[in-house]
Amino acid sequence: MLAAYANAIDPDDPVSGLVVGERPDPQPREGWTTVTVKAAALNHHDLWTLRGVGIRPDQLPMILGGDAAGIDEDGNEVVVHSVITSPGWTGDDTLDPKRSLLSEVYDGTLAEKVLVPRRNLVAKPASLTFEQAACLPTAWLTAYRMLFVKANLAPGSTVLIQGAGGGVSTAAIALGKAAGLRVWVTGRTEAKREAAFTLGADQVFESGARLPERVDAVIDNVGQATWAHSLKSLKPGGAIVTCGATSGPNPPSDLNRVFFLQLQVLGSTMGTREELQQLLALLDTTGLRPQIDSVLPLSDADTALKKLAAGDVQGKIVLVP
Incomplete structure (x- = not known):
């Protein structure tokens, strides 16, 4: 599958470590499911990863991205909650001391497919496009x-x-x-x-x-x-x-x-799955929508990340496989 991934770390020129190319499809894992990504939004977290913050060289290559909306294995339109808790954790997702975000321990969303825990999927309201929904989880x-x-x-x-x-x-x-x-x-x-x-x-x-x-x-x-x-x-x-x-x-x-x-x-750090549901409901009922700077193909991830790094952005940059 096509993916945008960190292949090297460079604190001064982060995008130089990015590769857009083929990566293996996600392998089945108990309690997890594969989402076919329809849209994924960029965050500064992606640039920090390319700079080596929160990740070690021995973890590379690592597919970037934490935000996505797509189709689950049952054909449902879903939004991905990117806070990954440890097995058996209950309560506030953000208080788990062993929590991580997608692209820190597990491959992220800048790909044609992403593997996530089933509990991390939230139903996407029909009123939101995939591009709009992908802007929300971070x-x-x-x-x-x-x-x-x-x-x-x-x-x-x-x-x-x-x-x-x-x-x-x-x-x-x-x-x-x-x-x-x-x-x-x-x-x-x-x-x-x-x-x-x-x-x-x-x-x-x-x-x-x-x-x-x-x-x-x-x-x-x-x-x-x-x-x-x-x-x-x-x-x-x-x-x-x-x-x-x-x-x-x-x-x-x-x-x-x-x-x-x-x-x-x-x-305050991120939010819980329940809060993501509340946020989606708020946008669904009020008609409020996230501001999107641009929508680019996943193959143009290099251009998109350079634009983000330059600060030449008003709203979210979204990539579509």
Whole structure:
């Protein structure tokens, strides 16, 4: 089968280690099933894998990709939940200390077929295309959990989203608006701030700008560059939810502010299978759809990953076998 896989690791030129070529079909495994991939979306995780983060050279070749929608062995249209838990694990998928994502231990979704545990399949609503559904299991699921599970925001709450251009941030803007939140967004450039308005932001600000008032929660995956502003933007008792640190993981903690104002600092990673079902139901009933930058054939994975690495993206890049 055709697949896009990491064949070598290069921290400085990650796409140089990518090969698009033939790989063996998945072999049957008890409790797992093969999905014929109709669409797969790219994530920055794919570039990190090519850089050697979270994977060892002796694990190569490794098929990339965590997000996919397709057809299962019974002919059902499904979405793949990419959090793979250890055998016998019960409870929140994301709390399993031995969990992994597709393409970390097991081959991923940038292929004509992918082998996944049967429990990781979620029914795809007929209202969503395969391309739209493939965008959801990582960035959109992460944003959903941050907003509605970790921050527990309700209609009328005010949320500040740090960074207007990333996959999680753009998903959080659209989801927050659809759920009746008051959505404020920061962006480094005028173009990104205008794009945030298009997605539904109520107000946009330059990075680090003083806000008209403090907010109930901050969604922050930037880390070091925005952390101080995020803490200063919160109401007493407010929450900052973090799922990443693209600008660095060790900002000044400002513990005096945290304890005096009783702020909450909440970590969040991906989401559960049940939360993915809830997210799909939300899109099905509201008509909300993920923004797609481009749809390319799987054979053009090299071009797609270079585009992602360059940051020349507004929305998700989707590959179709």
